[in-house]
Amino acid sequence: MSAAAPEKHVSPRGCLKSRRSKLLASLVVFIVILAAVIPPVVVTSLRKKHNNSMGPKSKVFVPLYVYPAPGAWSPLEDVYVSPFPFSPERTPPDPPSRFSKPNLIPSTRISTHPDVNFTVVINPGNGPGPNSLPDANYTREIPKLSAYSNVRLLGYVHTTYAQRNISLVRKDIETYAAWPKQSSNQSLAVRGIFFDETPQAYSSHSLTYLQNLTDLVKGLDGLGSEPFVVHNPGAIPDSRYLDTADSTVVFEETYSTFQERNGAKLFTAIPDSNRTQLCAVIHSVPDSVEGSDLRGFVKEVRKVADEVFITHLSTDYYASFGTKWAEFVDLMAA
Numbered sequence: 502m503s504a505a506a507p508e509k510h511v512s513p514r515g516c517l518k519s520r521r522s523k524l525l526a527s528l529v530v531f532i533v534i535l536a537a538v539i540p541p542v543v544v545t546s547l548r549k550k551h552n553n554s555m556g557p558k559s560k561v562f563v564p565l566y567v568y569p570a571p572g573a574w575s576p577l578e579d580v581y582v583s584p585f586p587f588s589p590e591r592t593p594p595d596p597p598s599r600f601s602k603p604n605l606i607p608s609t610r611i612s613t614h615p616d617v618n619f620t621v622v623i624n625p626g627n628g629p630g631p632n633s634l635p636d637a638n639y640t641r642e643i644p645k646l647s648a649y650s651n652v653r654l655l656g657y658v659h660t661t662y663a664q665r666n667i668s669l670v671r672k673d674i675e676t677y678a679a680w681p682k683q684s685s686n687q688s689l690a691v692r693g694i695f696f697d698e699t700p701q702a703y704s705s706h707s708l709t710y711l712q713n714l715t716d717l718v719k720g721l722d723g724l725g726s727e728p729f730v731v732h733n734p735g736a737i738p739d740s741r742y743l744d745t746a747d748s749t750v751v752f753e754e755t756y757s758t759f760q761e762r763n764g765a766k767l768f769t770a771i772p773d774s775n776r777t778q779l780c781a782v783i784h785s786v787p788d789s790v791e792g793s794d795l796r797g798f799v800k801e802v803r804k805v806a807d808e809v810f811i812t813h814l815s816t817d818y819y820a821s822f823g824t825k826w827a828e829f830v831d832l833m834a835a
């Protein structure tokens with residue numbers, strides 16, 4: 502978009518001599534001046550509307566390890582998107598004042614935000630919990646989230662690196678699958694399983710173990726029409742495991758570790774994989790990474806992973822929402 506480009510194009514041919522070309526040249530100059538004087542914010546919003554400069558869309562991946570005390574899950578449901586993506590300090594207003602802030606669009610809650618899909622992991626008690634149904638806070642809040650067509654809920658189960666008694670893992674999965682029946686409420690349901698602590702190094706025992714669990718998930722009633730399986734080795738596992746899951750968390754580390762490991766290059770080097778199978782979880786993003794820096798970062802991660810979670814929190818990063826949560830979701834919607 503530099504002013505030099507049009508000159509280069511015009512002058513070598515000596516076109517400035519003809520009257521038509523003079524007109525053309527004035528037009529080019531006019532456009533260059535226009536481009537210089539239009540406030541950047543207008544250009545930004547035009548660009549947002551007319552081309553998807555953020556690259557491929559990814560899903561917002563949320564390890565929602567937040568206890569659903571009344572209101573605790575609201576930051577997930579009440580995501581507001583500003584028309585000007587980089588205006589500073591946009592905190593969601595309380596409902597009564599929502600129309601008083603002109604730079605906030607109140608209609609972009611998760612509920613009416615079809616542009617972004619959310620994959621949300623819930624974890625009532627290091628798994629589904631000891632009982633056939635989770636407590637009343639969960640049974641109140643889960644149906645609210647599962648009602649949104651752009652939200653896919655997954656139940657948390659740990660495997661202790663494929664060493665946990667597989668019968669117990671299977672029992673956890675079956676407990677989740679039985680929720681709708683147990684509660685007589687079709688909305689009290691998850692649509693897949695998030696397997697935490699899956700192995701990185703290959704063994705035939707582990708592969709058989711993981712395949713056994715995936716077969717169970719895919720075959721059970723009560724986990725939706727297309728049960729989804731996510732593995733979390735937390736790092737790049739042996740590639741033979743990748744096909745036993747729909748998505749694999751190949752990175753669960755800090756922002757600085759992401760940078761040290763060459764960022765996106767780490768992902769493109771994973772053998773036999775492509776972005777549709779990969780999930781990236783990046784926490785401890787410095788507060789200074791905001792605005793266009795955050796935009797560039799989200800774009801880089803979207804390019805390599807279909808499921809993305811980015812938080813500025815550096816402790817208990819799955820237990821609450823960071824201050825830039827709304828900005829992150831804006832960028833995922835862009």
Ligand SMILES: *[C@@H]1O[C@H](CO)[C@@H](O)[C@H](O)[C@H]1NC(C)=O
Pocket residue numbers: 569570571636637638
């Ligand atoms: C729901 O959460 C609130 C707030 O943490 C708590 O006081 C209440 O006991 C919980 N209800 C149940 C049924 O556990």
Ligand SMILES: *[C@@H]1O[C@H](CO)[C@@H](O)[C@H](O)[C@H]1NC(C)=O
Pocket residue numbers: 558559560616617618651
């Ligand atoms: C969101 O999910 C819907 C339904 O599963 C799907 O049709 C759509 O392509 C998804 N969009 C994105 C951006 O992933």
Ligand SMILES: *[C@@H]1O[C@H](CO)[C@@H](O)[C@H](O)[C@H]1NC(C)=O
Pocket residue numbers: 640641642644645685686687688689
């Ligand atoms: C399911 O549970 C939720 C939360 O308690 C409730 O709002 C909804 O009406 C229930 N649906 C059915 C079909 O019972």
Ligand SMILES: *[C@@H]1O[C@H](CO)[C@@H](O)[C@H](O)[C@H]1NC(C)=O
Pocket residue numbers: 666667668669
């Ligand atoms: C695994 O758990 C099942 C069910 O509790 C139990 O019967 C079995 O003995 C356990 N297996 C091992 C190896 O501990």
Ligand SMILES: *[C@@H]1O[C@H](CO)[C@@H](O)[C@H](O)[C@H]1NC(C)=O
Pocket residue numbers: 667668713716
């Ligand atoms: C999966 O594991 C269970 C529990 O060990 C076992 O009973 C079952 O036969 C296994 N299924 C397959 C297909 O290997």
Ligand SMILES: *[C@@H]1O[C@H](CO)[C@@H](O)[C@H](O)[C@H]1NC(C)=O
Pocket residue numbers: 774775776777778
């Ligand atoms: C990417 O992976 C998905 C799921 O395994 C597969 O369906 C798709 O064909 C792959 N795409 C490419 C370009 O390899």
